[in-house]
Amino acid sequence: MTETPVVVKPAARIHATAEVSPKAVIGAGSSIWHYVQIREGAVLGENCIVGKDVYIDFDVKVGNNVKIQNGAYLYHGLTVEDGVFIGPRAVFTNDVYPRAINLDGSLKGNSDWEVGPIVIRYGASIGCGAIIIPNVTVGRFALVAAGAVVNRSVPDHGLVAGVPARLIGYVCKCGRRMTQQGDSYYCKTCDWTFQPEVKP
Ligand SMILES: [Zn+2]
Numbered sequence: 001m002t003e004t005p006v007v008v009k010p011a012a013r014i015h016a017t018a019e020v021s022p023k024a025v026i027g028a029g030s031s032i033w034h035y036v037q038i039r040e041g042a043v044l045g046e047n048c049i050v051g052k053d054v055y056i057d058f059d060v061k062v063g064n065n066v067k068i069q070n071g072a073y074l075y076h077g078l079t080v081e082d083g084v085f086i087g088p089r090a091v092f093t094n095d096v097y098p099r100a101i102n103l104d105g106s107l108k109g110n111s112d113w114e115v116g117p118i119v120i121r122y123g124a125s126i127g128c129g130a131i132i133i134p135n136v137t138v139g140r141f142a143l144v145a146a147g148a149v150v151n152r153s154v155p156d157h158g159l160v161a162g163v164p165a166r167l168i169g170y171v172c173k174c175g176r177r178m179t180q181q182g183d184s185y186y187c188k189t190c191d192w193t194f195q196p197e198v199k200p
Pocket of ligand 1: 172174189
């Protein structure tokens with residue numbers, strides 16, 4: 001009989017000041033820092049880092065190896081795939097028609113509003129203070145510049161900046177901006193060429 005090696009993963013580290021719902025799932029090896037709130041139904045993968053003051057709303061899904069920097073707000077309707085970087089104070093919104101009240105002036109309840117989903121694909125990065133508007137997908141390894149307001153989807157490897165965000169180029173998996181060569185883009189650090197579907 002062969003012995004199967006047992007890999008024991010370290011448990012998640014949750015700071016005493018963090019408020020993590022007992023109905024949330026936190027993957028092994030993840031670190032939850034000071035004053036973080038993680039709501040019911042949220043799922044965080046393995047080996048994630050969740051910085052101080054981060055808010056993760058109910059049912060938000062976060063993959064493995066995700067870094068969430070201080071003060072980011074991840075609202076209901078958001079899905080974050082593996083390997084994503086979320087800069088400090090980035091906000092993922094969700095209310096397509098933001099109103100506090102109904103037409104008759106009564107306060108809107110939990111079921112009176114429409115959620116617009118947001119998906120952040122594998123390896124993408126969201127810059128410091130960026131705001132993502134509902135119904136947006138940010139593509140694989142895309143880069144959203146600091147302070148951008150993203151109101152439409154970003155293609156794979158796309159670099160977007162500004163308010164509202166515009167596609168201004170392409171970035172490599174290594175995070176560096178790529179040089180345009182005809183219809184394709186080249187990273188000299190990685191000696192890698194990328195053929196985008198959308199032109200900036
Ligand atoms: Zn590169």
